Amino acid sequence: MNKKLVLSGFGNVGREFVKLIYEKKEDIEKEYGINLILCGVIGREGCIFEDKGLDLSLLLKCDKGSKGILQYGKINNDSFYDYPVFEGDILIECSNSDIYNGGAALNYIFNFIKRGIDVVAVSKGALVTNFTNIVQLAKENNVRLKYSGATAAALPTIDIGYYSLAGAKIKSIIGILNGTTNYILTKMEKENVSIDEALEEAIKKGITERENSMDIDGIDSACKLLLLANSFMKIEYKLDQISIEGIRNIGIGDINKAKGENKVIKLLSKAYFNDNEVVLKVLPEAVDRDHPMASIKGTNKGVIFNTDTMGEICVFGGESNPRGAAAAAIKDVINICRE
């Protein structure tokens, strides 16, 4: 079966997505019977579209971002379109996350859903700001919506809740949902360095968000927690309903105090019932060294689902990089095609 894809955003993840399709197209056709054809790419400054499929090898020779899209368009100079006329089967939304207003992603997602096109969201902003609206609109338009890439990328979180825990009641979710802060805490603990030093190292490694407050102040963690809890705990919360405390004030003294008690400080994201109300919290907490969360080190992320019938399921790992996020998007595409 042919599946026409349209990609919005040609940044690190979008470009990696194109690369993965280029590398894996034949394998995917052979194994899943799905012929993935990337027909369009939408950028802030222009779009490219070819119904028979873009030339991926050429596209990958172009720069990333809008610049690359314009370069490609110049070579095939008939290929500029205004995006709303794009036809396709699935939109892969990889543009920049704007977690306060939703940004361009919100327009793309609304527009494509209204035209009956399935959506795989990788950037978080649109879902964080408009989760209920998007889910509702998708339902009304009989459109499938997946967003593994927006909730911890290659670490399966949404899949576990949706597929593996189908029929079970999720009583709580506890996660380490941000790899950068976990890297910083691990480094502080192992090497006895200050948070500033560890953060500097994280910046050097290129693993921080553009605005590192997103990591350090727990906001990125809170966004992912929000999407998970809204998906599986029958709530429709907004970001401002989460109590958020990051790791900015964690000093080496706190780390060593925890160590002395055979504990380790982790930035936890928690969703749990308090009476019948769901409470969402992001906060640094000293956990026992034999707690599953303690074994999650470096840039790894992880999550524990506590359920009524299946007990506790803990999952961790998964590449925390653009390739991992792109692979998560490919997975969502395949699962949409199989449904």
Place this chain on the structure above:
Amino acid sequence: MNKKLVLSGFGNVGREFVKLIYEKKEDIEKEYGINLILCGVIGREGCIFEDKGLDLSLLLKCDKGSKGILQYGKINNDSFYDYPVFEGDILIECSNSDIYNGGAALNYIFNFIKRGIDVVAVSKGALVTNFTNIVQLAKENNVRLKYSGATAAALPTIDIGYYSLAGAKIKSIIGILNGTTNYILTKMEKENVSIDEALEEAIKKGITERENSMDIDGIDSACKLLLLANSFMKIEYKLDQISIEGIRNIGIGDINKAKGENKVIKLLSKAYFNDNEVVLKVLPEAVDRDHPMASIKGTNKGVIFNTDTMGEICVFGGESNPRGAAAAAIKDVINICRE
């Protein structure tokens, strides 16, 4: 949508499955729009069938096993049928596992697939002995086949490979796939007791297989490894192609030697490529204390998938009991209905 279920086997897991449907029927209808109707139960000595659905409350008052099926049949004395005439949408196969010949389960599965009825296998025997035949027959008859319950029950293993790693290449699988041996090894290490003492405790707790050689000698682990590797590594191996060494010869000396090296002995199930050939092995191994497998304690199970694009995904936990296995079957039923 109405979904008519037929259950084969009314042992611990089968009975728990009936109980879960009884408890969760309304929730499942509300959340997934699926009305689960248990129409038939097949036992070795008789069957019961009612097209409008069995009386679950009555069935749960009966004993387990064939005895209970006969009791139910006596009360509603028009309800005996030879199973091949049963109509239904999904067979839930929970009869005793015969990993050497496939047993009655094999007949049930072949029979239902041929009649175009989807299959959820919980017992392992049929799949272990006839994996390729069953998968092939299901394909020919356009029948969906799921078997989460046969591969570590409530711990998601098949789901992760099928859904979460779709599009990725699985390079290796390493697992602790048997909760009983992990319980024994954990107990030996923590309490400095002999394997006999720890095994005796496991028997008392009722967590061993009927024939405890299945656990101790690594055979149960090998069966699960076989199903995972055949599912995701493009091989069609048989049980006798796995090199199997259990924990029978592990003494407290071995445990303490590992401890001295900051390691811990685990019964590992491994599938990996050696050149282009897939090697399957079950063996006790001393793993570093900070290896993810070391953190899996007691009756817990876990598995690590190593992939090309998503890195390492490690999942562990999940109830190791009949209720967990039954919940896994319900999950498979829901996922079949959603496809």
